[in-house]
Amino acid sequence: MLVFGAFGAATPAHAALTSSQVSAILALLVSFNADQATIAKVQASLMGPVTPSAPAGTLSFMAGTQATNARIAPGAKNVPFTTFALTNNTGGAVTVYGITVNRIGSGTDAYLSSVALLDSSGNTVGDSEALDQSHQATLGGTFTLKAGETKTLTVAGSIASKNRVQTGKNLSLEVVSINASASLHGSLPVSGTSYTVDRTLKP
16 A cells, blocks of 8 residues: 555656656556556556647557566456557547457466456446457457547456466566547557466466
8 A cells, every 4th residue: 555655646748758657667567466547546646648649530559558578377367468548630530440459478268267458447338258279369349539539449368367377477468459430550569568377476
C-alpha cells in the first residue's frame, strides 16, 4: 500500500519523467502484483494524453509506454503485455471489429490461460479469449470511437497455474491486425513487454 501511495503522490510530475523511468515504475507495480486497473491508472497519469499525428480520414494507432521486461508468477491475472492507442482522425464515428494478437516466445500457448483487451480503467473490452491453433486471438468484440476520440488499450494475459509452466520460459503478445471501418495509419506489429515465468514467485 505504501508503494502505491508513493506513486500516487508522484503522478502530478509525470511530464518530468522519461519513458525509461515510466517503464521502471510500471515494472515495479507488476512485480508487486498490482491489479491491472491500478497499473492502467498509474500509466495513464505518468504518460499524459496520447495524441498521435496522422492523416485526416484515418484510424491511427501507436504503441504506448510499455512495462520493462520482467519475471512473472504462475497464476498472475491480467498482466499488461502491450499498450497502444487508437485515434479516430475522421469526421464521424469509426467502428472497430476486433484486435488480433499473436503469442511469441519460448513459452507455449498453454502458458496463457486467457488473453483480454483492457481499457485505461482496467475494464475488459469484449470477452477474454483463449489462443487458437495459430497462437492468436481476436479481442475487443465490436466497439466505436467517436470523431476525434483517442482510446488507450492494453493487451493483457493471465498466466497458467504452476503445474502447467516452467521457469525460464518467456512470453510476449503483439498486436498484428486491427479490423476497422476506416483506413488504418500506423505500423504493425505493435510489440510490448516480454515476461519470463518464475515458479518461485507467488501471484
